[in-house]
Amino acid sequence: MIIKKFTALFQSCFGLSISGSGAADSPSLNLLDKSSSCSSSIIRLSDGRYLAYQERGVPKNEARYKVIIVHGFGSSKNMSFLLSQEMINELGIYMLLYDRAGYGESNPNPKRSTKTEASDIQELSEQLQLGPKFYLIGISFGVYPLWSCLRRIPKSLAGVAMVAPMINYNWPSLPNELVKDDCRKGMTMWGFLAARYIPWLVHWWLTQKIFPSSNVLDRNRKFFCDKDLEVLKNTPTFKLLGRESLKQEGVFDSLRNDFMAAFGKWDFDPLELSDPFPRNEIGSSLHIWHGRLDKVVPVELQRFVSGKLPWIRYHEVPDKGHLIIYDDAVCEAIIRSLLLGEDNPFYRPKT
Incomplete structure (x- = not known):
């Protein structure tokens, strides 16, 4: 049925x-250290919609790293991201979380598309004056806006981390042999x-x-x-x-x-994107993090994506599934890899 x-x-x-x-009915628990700086506000977008956001971490004007975190399906800006206040202060991290269109306190967008998702992120970064470049972290369903940002605003990105990312089976470059028996x-x-x-x-x-x-x-x-x-x-x-x-x-x-x-059908194929970080500066790279035991999005699909785009830095979390974002050690590794270029051998995929 x-x-x-x-x-x-x-x-x-x-x-x-x-x-x-x-x-x-409440959003997922915010497990960030309670002593962290946290506030909620709204901005008005160019199309008249309001977008709600929340700031965490060190003050923006004192930050060495500015990171926008994009929540997934049915979540909100109050989502969990398990970083200790000690690490936030050590690295000087400012984090910006926002309610995507129609979630939480943000107005819905009946014309939502991959393009509007990227546009919302761009306007948010500009109105909050994050500077010429910022980092992006997307969780599960919140990854498709990141692909759109890589397509449309690559010069604004210092680095990108995709955590347990969704896969659109309509991508033209996704081979049928790989997904023909996938019930999903x-x-x-x-x-x-x-x-x-x-x-x-x-x-x-x-x-x-x-x-x-x-x-x-x-x-x-x-x-x-x-x-x-x-x-x-x-x-x-x-x-x-x-x-x-x-x-x-x-x-x-x-x-x-x-x-x-x-x-739905996108206006671009993510698997045909060119490397948005050709200079290979520290932190300037695209990362995919995936649990080896993930049953929501099979690990074989992420291995194919990272093989198709060899400039992706692929990390595989052993003995974990789709909800790897609820592991504080994984969250710390994501941040250290994205911002500092560290490569923890524990998360290297099996060859």
Whole structure:
């Protein structure tokens, strides 16, 4: 059934748990050290929409490194990124997190596309005067805006890190032999069709109480390794959205538009991009971080991408799945690799 496939994709592939009680409607817990500087504000974009953001880390005018972090599907600017205050102060890191269009306190964008995602990041960086170059870190679904930035504003980027990145099966250079037996390709296709042509039915299925909905732990274990299941069970606020949230005006539409922008036909092929950091300066590089046991996005796809674009610095986290961002050691390694050019041998892929 198309609706069940789409529901499973919403719940399983992106860690979204539909809670019957609606009690867990808050965004994921911010586990950044509580003593860090943190504030929330909004800017007005050129098209009139408002974009909410949050600043963490050292003051912007004192920072050596300025990093924009892009959250994933169903998340927000309050997402977790496990860095100690000691490391933030040591390296002088200023972090800017924002609610992507339609999430949190940001206005929705019914015309959302890969292009508008990059435009939002560019306008945010310009209005906050981050300087000529800044770093980007994208998490899971929040990676497709990064590909667009690499395509459209490469000269503004000092370095990019993609963490457990989503893959669009419509990329022209993705060989059919690699994905023909991947069940996620079919689920994505059916999910896209359902979101496009019968969104009202999908919305009803996600919010109805007549029939039991799939439970992310009990029904979709095939999408999570044991380490991911531990995170799901031990992180109380991981359940990002409940039925009541999805009933709120605009919430489901924003999720649907995000899904369609990510898995629709893009106006460029990421696997044909040229190296945006040809000088190979320290920190000026593109990194992909992926869990070896990831069942949401198979590791074989990331290995293909990094092989197709040999200028990518590929890191593989052993014994971890899709939710590697919940590991503080991994977060620290991501930052040290991105900003300092360090290469931890523990995360080198198997040859």
